[in-house]
Amino acid sequence: MEMDSQETQPIISSSPPGRISLRPMTLSDVDDYMVWATDPKVARFCTWEPCTSRDEAIKYITDRVLTHPWLRAICLEDDRPIGYILIMAVDNIRKEIGYVLARKYWGKGFATEAVRLVTAEVFKEFPEIERLEALVDVDNVGSQRVLEKVGFTKEGVMRKFLCIKGSVRDTVMFSFLPTDTLK
Amino acid sequence: MESPIIFLRPFNLSDAEDVFKWAGDDDVTRYLRWDSVKTLEEAKQHILNKAIPHPWRRSISLLQDGCSLGYVSVKPDSGDGRCRADLAYAVAKEFWGRGIATAAVRMAVEQAFEDFPELVRLQAVVEVENKASQRVLEKAGFRKEGLLEKYGFSKGVIRDMFLYSFVKDDCFV
Numbered sequence: 001m002e003m004d005s006q007e008t009q010p011i012i013s014s015s016p017p018g019r020i021s022l023r024p025m026t027l028s029d030v031d032d033y034m035v036w037a038t039d040p041k042v043a044r045f046c047t048w049e050p051c052t053s054r055d056e057a058i059k060y061i062t063d064r065v066l067t068h069p070w071l072r073a074i075c076l077e078d079d080r081p082i083g084y085i086l087i088m089a090v091d092n093i094r095k096e097i098g099y100v101l102a103r104k105y106w107g108k109g110f111a112t113e114a115v116r117l118v119t120a121e122v123f124k125e126f127p128e129i130e131r132l133e134a135l136v137d138v139d140n141v142g143s144q145r146v147l148e149k150v151g152f153t154k155e156g157v158m159r160k161f162l163c164i165k166g167s168v169r170d171t172v173m174f175s176f177l178p179t180d181t182l183k
Numbered sequence: 184m185e186s187p188i189i190f191l192r193p194f195n196l197s198d199a200e201d202v203f204k205w206a207g208d209d210d211v212t213r214y215l216r217w218d219s220v221k222t223l224e225e226a227k228q229h230i231l232n233k234a235i236p237h238p239w240r241r242s243i244s245l246l247q248d249g250c251s252l253g254y255v256s257v258k259p260d261s262g263d264g265r266c267r268a269d270l271a272y273a274v275a276k277e278f279w280g281r282g283i284a285t286a287a288v289r290m291a292v293e294q295a296f297e298d299f300p301e302l303v304r305l306q307a308v309v310e311v312e313n314k315a316s317q318r319v320l321e322k323a324g325f326r327k328e329g330l331l332e333k334y335g336f337s338k339g340v341i342r343d344m345f346l347y348s349f350v351k352d353d354c355f356v
Contacts, residue, residue, distance in 0.1 A: 047263050091336065092336060093333065093336045093341060094333075094334070130333040130336075130341050131332065131333040131334065153332075155329040155330060155331055155332075155346075156331075156346060157328060157329075158304075158306070158328055158346065158348065159304060159326075159328070159348055159350045160266060160267070160303045160304040160350050160351070161266075161267060161304060162263050162264065162266070162267075163263045163264070163265055163266040163301075164263060168266045168303050168304075173328075173329060173331065173346075175331065175332060175333075177332055177333055
């Protein structure tokens with residue numbers, strides 16, 4: 001079940017108020033978007049290549065970000081995005097979570113907060129979902145820690161699972177079930 | 184147990200009667216995603232619509248061009264998943280316990296890596312209760328990578344599955 005794009009997309013904040021809030025991205029976020037999208041260190045474990053121009057960024061936001069069924073900018077108090085988090089449908093009962101953060105904000109717990117917020121909301125918003133999963137490159141230790149801190153279960157390493165940027169990568173599978181407890 | 188000699192070949196419509204025997208058996212299709220076929224006509228449709236158009240589905244037989252007593256299939260993913268493929272198999276119940284599925288899986292693994300040059304990983308998901316199928320994969324050299332909870336929705340029930348893989352550098356056991 002995909003979210004109807006006509007519905008209002010609520011702003012999600014942690015309660016009690018945390019340091020970040022989640023809201024839909026807009027084209028006016030393009031300059032903040034470029035901060036992480038142009039960074040090869042951020043793109044390292046992603047399927048996409050770093051963005052090389054503002055026009056490219058505008059096109060990507062228009063074609064892929066604004067049309068995405070469930071994608072939220074991760075914003076600090078000033079409402080400017082430092083990254084985004086998204087949910088993809090895998091099948092009727094499974095969804096996958098993904099997130100990206102500008103390097104300047106790594107190591108401060110922002111991704112953990114965003115993942116925790118979204119994981120708390122996703123089963124309410126999609127009650128038919130039985131499983132939320134996350135697939136992380138075996139070398140992406142930072143991202144694995146995020147998921148562990150939130151309470152995802154590391155289920156195993158899938159050998160030679162994904163073909164990214166010309167090399168075949170081992171990928172760690174994590175899951176969170178509606179019956180699991182957020183940490 | 185000595186490994187039986189088996190043959191793999193594409194399906195054709197003339198396999199319908201033999202396919203009906205195993206594809207119509209609930210014990211055989213129990214852990215598969217598809218329901219048993221109910222009639223010879225449905226068996227024919229299954230061959231025409233599923234078996235023949237499939238990227239790589241082979242009939243298992245004990246003689247070259249012999250009767251179909253099961254199938255093994257390899258389905259490669261695409262895009263950034265093109266390095267991996269899903270393995271599936273089933274054998275007629277009267278032929279269980281003879282190592283046929285294991286032999287078919289080994290042969291399919293070897294052939295699949297030849298037929299799909301970008302393939303590096305074969306994977307299979309097996310229900311937790313399906314111990315026989317887990318043994319087939321283990322005997323064929325697959326490695327259990329983990330338990331994926333609530334991973335598959337099959338025949339109206341959400342199931343926990345074990346994930347197994349065979350990677351190109353692995354050896355047959």
